[in-house]
Amino acid sequence: MSGTPPAIPAVAAVRGAVAAIPGAGAAGSTVALPPLEERSLRFEAMGGNMLLRVATEPGDVEAADRTLHHVAARIGVWAARLTRFDQGSELCRLNAEATRPSTTISPTMAALLARAQDLWARTGGLVDVTLLEERLAAEHGTTIPGERGHGMAVPEVGIRWWLEPATSHPGRRGRWRVHRDLPTVFDLDGVGKGWIADRALEALGSFPAVLVDADGDIAMRGDERVSWGVAIADPAGGDDVALLARPVDRAPGRLGMATSGTTVFRWSFEGGWAHHLIDPRTGNSAGTDVVQATVIADGALLAEAMAKAAVIAGSDDAWRLLDGPGIHAAFLLRDDGRLLTTEGGMAWLA
Amino acid sequence: MSELHALPEPRPVEPVTTRLAGADGAGADSATGKPHDPPRPKASGAAAAKRPPSSLPSRLMVGAGAVAALSVIGAGLVRYPSATDTTATTTSGKAADSTAAKAGSRKKASAGGAVNLQPVRYVRLKPGQRAPKGAKVIREAAPTPRVIVHRVAAAPVAPAVRTVTRTRQSG
Numbered sequence: 001m002s003g004t005p006p007a008i009p010a011v012a013a014v015r016g017a018v019a020a021i022p023g024a025g026a027a028g029s030t031v032a033l034p035p036l037e038e039r040s041l042r043f044e045a046m047g048g049n050m051l052l053r054v055a056t057e058p059g060d061v062e063a064a065d066r067t068l069h070h071v072a073a074r075i076g077v078w079a080a081r082l083t084r085f086d087q088g089s090e091l092c093r094l095n096a097e098a099t100r101p102s103t104t105i106s107p108t109m110a111a112l113l114a115r116a117q118d119l120w121a122r123t124g125g126l127v128d129v130t131l132l133e134e135r136l137a138a139e140h141g142t143t144i145p146g147e148r149g150h151g152m153a154v155p156e157v158g159i160r161w162w163l164e165p166a167t168s169h170p171g172r173r174g175r176w177r178v179h180r181d182l183p184t185v186f187d188l189d190g191v192g193k194g195w196i197a198d199r200a201l202e203a204l205g206s207f208p209a210v211l212v213d214a215d216g217d218i219a220m221r222g223d224e225r226v227s228w229g230v231a232i233a234d235p236a237g238g239d240d241v242a243l244l245a246r247p248v249d250r251a252p253g254r255l256g257m258a259t260s261g262t263t264v265f266r267w268s269f270e271g272g273w274a275h276h277l278i279d280p281r282t283g284n285s286a287g288t289d290v291v292q293a294t295v296i297a298d299g300a301l302l303a304e305a306m307a308k309a310a311v312i313a314g315s316d317d318a319w320r321l322l323d324g325p326g327i328h329a330a331f332l333l334r335d336d337g338r339l340l341t342t343e344g345g346m347a348w349l350a
Numbered sequence: 351m352s353e354l355h356a357l358p359e360p361r362p363v364e365p366v367t368t369r370l371a372g373a374d375g376a377g378a379d380s381a382t383g384k385p386h387d388p389p390r391p392k393a394s395g396a397a398a399a400k401r402p403p404s405s406l407p408s409r410l411m412v413g414a415g416a417v418a419a420l421s422v423i424g425a426g427l428v429r430y431p432s433a434t435d436t437t438a439t440t441t442s443g444k445a446a447d448s449t450a451a452k453a454g455s456r457k458k459a460s461a462g463g464a465v466n467l468q469p470v471r472y473v474r475l476k477p478g479q480r481a482p483k484g485a486k487v488i489r490e491a492a493p494t495p496r497v498i499v500h501r502v503a504a505a506p507v508a509p510a511v512r513t514v515t516r517t518r519q520s521g
Binding site for chain 2: 047053189190213215217229230241244
């Protein structure tokens, strides 16, 4: 039913990477807190690179390593359920039953789909996890037979699937059923990574500072003794950095940071090109002036969804979406080279 | 009919002369030739008879007069307008007008007094400005350079930002 989690390498110590900031904690504090030691673990999941990084007390290094391995294993289990690159995953099984009106799903899948429903509503339908066929068509430069894009405001169409508890299976507690009124397949690549990052952050809640990088969707929680910079990749690709942010310096609580754009996952064809961000109103790659959007929000999943919605909506309409609860800052790089940011957004940059 | 009365014959008035004591020997002691002390007023009563007359009232009068004189001199020194008088060194036209109005009112106020002080208005000329006709131009002394030393603590060195990861477009 689920794929095999990838092998997890050994934990790496980050020597000399933690800067102790004496007295930087509570106001008036004159006692220097002991420096923390950082431990990090890199592995692959969901078709991308994962990074777990924690700052721990020096005496707790061994326990930290064990916890990192434990959480990495859990991520492997989650990813094995949610990936579309493993035919044995729960997602692939769910999509294989696309024509069935209802399918029983695990609590993990149900939790993610419930969050996806919330984000669908919040973004006016721009973040839609049922556009896998459109995305695959964009990758291959083909078109989908029949009219997929509805050409109108998404909320008027309504969502095509819903969840309900699987009460008919009393022996299988916590399971849910997903109902579809049309053949519907799901693509959880985008929201899945953000959701995993948020869950892993919760699982590492015992550490003073944590950073989880799920292939670019980042969840983090800071401490006054660490100062972690997060680079925003240049949309042109490569190792260049467009901007540098210090989110945990500004808000040590739980944060998420994610980037979406049209310049990395894009494909050229005879007569045009396409990218992976599908506009549900047209069923095609979104025609937008936003090359790349980065959002800092209360969580990685919210940041990822809002960044994607901002790109699809375009710079004129993005601000309406980004002016909402839980969103701290957003940075939009337009195709004319201009950088647009939300009010106060520059304060989050290094 | 009117009755005529004869006015009395006017008496010749003797000229009043002041004679200094000792000028012609009159009033001087015939034995020593020194002038007599002026006769002291005779005190009446038992207390007056016991102590001589006090000079304190006259000393107080002299002291008060000296204090008053010093006050007048001091006030005159302080009020004397100088080139650095802030009320006089106006440069803007608006301020100059207000100063002129003040000067005018001061002139009116002093018109009824015994002393009529002519106010002197000092205007600092800007580069390129010319003094009005008939105005006396005084070259202002170059200001004494003042050196103010600020001890600025070394600016805190911003810690280098450690980039631990990057957010990027993901699939």
